[in-house]
Amino acid sequence: MIQLIWGILNLGLFIGLFVFSAKKAAEIRKKVGLPVAILFSFFALSFVTRPDNEEKDKKFEFENRETKTQSSNRDTFISDIILEDDVCSKFKLNAITDGENVRSALIRRTGFLSGTEWSTLYIDINKTERKGVFQYHIGGTRKWSILGIDLYQEYKEFEGMKEFKRISL
Incomplete structure (x- = not known):
């Protein structure tokens, strides 16, 4: 049960981070420009990683x-x-x-x-x-x-x- 709650928490935080990044990117686009907004979005979401499948089924x-x-x-x-x-x-x-x-x-x-x-x-x-x-x-x-x-x-x-x-x- 704790894994289900943990997974829902992870999913909720990811969606929240995505929405926050999209709003901030829109603000940056208005003030600075589109290339800077794209760069911001890339760096904001870059630390979210997928698990390595190499060890998954050893x-x-x-x-x-x-x-x-x-x-x-x-x-x-x-x-x-x-x-x-x-x-x-x-x-x-x-x-x-x-x-x-x-x-x-x-x-x-x-x-x-x-x-x-x-x-x-x-x-x-x-x-x-x-x-x-x-x-x-x-x-x-x-x-x-x-x-x-x-x-x-x-x-x-x-x-x-x-x-x-x-x-x-």
């Missing part, structure tokens, strides 16, 4: 030479675990394993994400004694920002056990 690859040769003889298991489900967003773990070793894992965020940015620090997935059941431990940081300026950073962990679905490739 995929963790766990394969090495040993697991590549071993994995061809084993079953493949896949996960679609919902880690957190808010009013406006979801955290999901997508992982592929061969029954013994994890091949790859990815954290996906969907929904209304305005004002927050997630960065996965680590994903640890281990098999348990039961076939197809894996234990996961995930850590990362969520940055809270207003108009592109980071205000707060929180560390968040997810852990649990889940049965991965068997698929045939």
Whole structure:
């Protein structure tokens, strides 16, 4: 719920900044001229940034030479675990394993994400004694920002056990 309020606050502040800049640009245009008004508007809105998509969906690859040769003889298991489900967003773990070793894992965020940015620090997935059941431990940081300026950073962990679905490739 707090993410929804945070996103609405971000959106409201952006619209307010845009309206304020437009009014001031109109005043500047009347007094100085159009080129100066355009320059003012450009600089007034330039500090509002978009989050970097490079870290958004960072995929963790766990394969090495040993697991590549071993994995061809084993079953493949896949996960679609919902880690957190808010009013406006979801955290999901997508992982592929061969029954013994994890091949790859990815954290996906969907929904209304305005004002927050997630960065996965680590994903640890281990098999348990039961076939197809894996234990996961995930850590990362969520940055809270207003108009592109980071205000707060929180560390968040997810852990649990889940049965991965068997698929045939």
